Amino acid sequence: MPPAKQLIGVIDVPGPERDALAQTIARDDLAVYAASGIEELPPETALIVAHARAVSRADWERLAERLPTLVVSDERQDADLLKAVEAGLVDYIVDPLRHGSLLRRMIVKAIEVHQLAADRERDRARLAHLNENLEELNESLETHLAMLRLDQQAGGQIQRKLLPARPQTLQGVTFDYWLAPSLYLSGDFLDFQGFDERYSLFYFADVSGHGASSAFVTVLLKYLSNRWQQEWNGEHPERLAPRWLAALNRELLDAGIGKHATLFVGVIDHRRRYLHYSLGAQLPMPLLVADGEVQALPGEGMPVGLFPGVDYPSLGCPLPENFRLWLCSDGILECLPGDTLEGRLRELERRVLASTTLEDLRGSLALEHLADDDEIVAQSAPGHEELPDDLTIMVLSGFGNDKS
Template sequence: MSSAKQLIGVIDVPGPERDALAQTIARDGLAVYAADGVEELPPGTALIVAHARAVSHGDWERLAASVPTLVVSDERQDAELLRAVDAGLVDYIIDPLRHGPLLRRMIGKAIEVHRLAAERERDRERLAHLNENLEELNESLETHLAMLRLDQQAGGQIQRKLLPPRPQSVGGVTFDYWLAPSLYLSGDFLDFQRFDERYSLFYFADVSGHGASSAFVTVLLKYLSNRWQQEWDGRHPERLAARWLAALNRELLDAGIGKHATLFVGVIDHQRRYLHYSLGAQLPMPLLVAEGEVQALPGEGMPVGLFPDVDYPSLGCPLPAEFGLWLCSDGILECLPGDTLDGRLKELERRVLASETLEDLRGSLALEHLADDDEVVAQSAPGHEELPDDLTIMKLSGFGNDKP
């Protein structure tokens, strides 16, 4: 509201001088109401112009506390003028009838200052109220985060229980792995199981994203792989891996959860020392180390859970008497130097060739400081928030100690 629409109260002794003062103020269109005392002023009075002679010295503080007040006087040495100033009145002017324009300008300025002060006070009150609400919201958020943290931590421990025991040896092949989730739950998952005296089955999966939704897919994968293994009759091992991937592709698409995965599925024929496998966009490809050389297993396939009616390849290769088969999730590539993907893949091959154990490779990747014990990893999560992604390394080696 503009100052021209504000009501100005004039307190003065009744008579021609008060009328003249009111007329002086009203010349710029200000609304003026003249009264003998503050009690007679109507509600909504924006500012008071009080003559020093009309207010007793005991009323100045009460007047200053009620409405912004300008004091006028006919002489500078007026004792009441000094008392008014001491009481905290906003300003004063001497001989107001001679200084009408100045008086009106002071009135407008005083009203504006009072308006701004009132706005600041309202802002402070709103801010204080907002801070109270934020504190309550933060407390509620901390409570919910604590509950979510406990749920995620419990989920991570359960997920770790679904992983196979490590290390283990079956038919001369030793299996071991290391998995570090970047959060409580991991989108990386793997398994290794003995089917019978001749065959062992394993897979290595990296579900898109990480966290709860990706972890749920790994639980589904564990359930489906166990079911499909029970349904397999041990015949045509060369077809099993590709059939698994095709079935999982259908399951993920039918679920409609918007998740896909990269997988490598293998069937080891211990009798023939042969690896049957299939893959769905596995990156980096498994690395086979034998006789001092390293090579990526050949083959390519589409991701699982993105496209319908995908045919996955049926591939295979013989396994030397002494071999190491390394599988790594794509998060490992973030730990390697190099400006290009090919450069990082070559660097991974070099470090795998120089590593005898999982600990050797972890050390070369500067990951040896991360927990190695499964329970420690699960309970301390998310202790690996500095990781760019879930990290998993899996190694199969044999047949140097060929024992049933």
């Protein structure tokens, strides 16, 4: 289907001269509608060619406001023609019947320029509308982010309230820790509690991922461990840690939240000075320092929350008169030099051996400038963004290292 012709409105006094002007224009895909005044032109008119003799000067501005308009004249009336252009008309041409080809080119060019201007105006209006929508969307997004930030910050404060007071000494063993969330909420968690005059219990967990879902698992862990401790009768301490891990494994699988964790659960027999423990894929392994030597506690186990029906090992080792037991989340590996995992683990052993206190180890990792996990961290949320991962260090020292 051929494209529709552009309709050109010719305003002139009726007669042979107007007909001749219309015939001159009606070529090159241009159609013509001749009229005596602007009111007679159809709405689809694309451009007006007005003869100076048919339009008074007072109407030039009105023509320019309606449509792009060319003025034609049979005589060079410079003053009048220039005033027509000044009033907003596109251009003028003298003796149009002799310069028909030029007139048609001027008409086509004027229509193109007018169309481009209209397109730009539509684009400008569309862009302004889009910017307005974007501003509203950004404002709404900022509002939702602020609400989420407040929720996360409140959640982080609640999570920190679930942590035990530090440091604490239970039956000659001092427990201390430092927990640094990389954002508002942490996937790392720990706890230690005295059971009676003979036993104390502790665990150290690193839940996969970050954010609210990982933090919810730590809350679940806190609740379950308290319940399981209340249900324990103090017998067979060697069975407690593997039973806890197996029960938590079932709980996470039944929850179906796609979260798993690495855990170390320990029961200290203060009377025998013996540690009963079990673990689930702990990395790095707990490091025991005594008599100027450091060794990783032996044993291995599957992560908690990945596979059903897992049996966790029942392990144990005697605790020397003077010892330090270090537990670190895997975030510490990001703070150690070395190109391989093995190299970083060896470097951690070296630094643990050289550290007497928690502050010593933090200093060797250049982390002493970071605040402890207290109200300072809560007030400066989202946390330690310079850390690539949550980082937690826990140290147990005893029995001759009792600082109380």
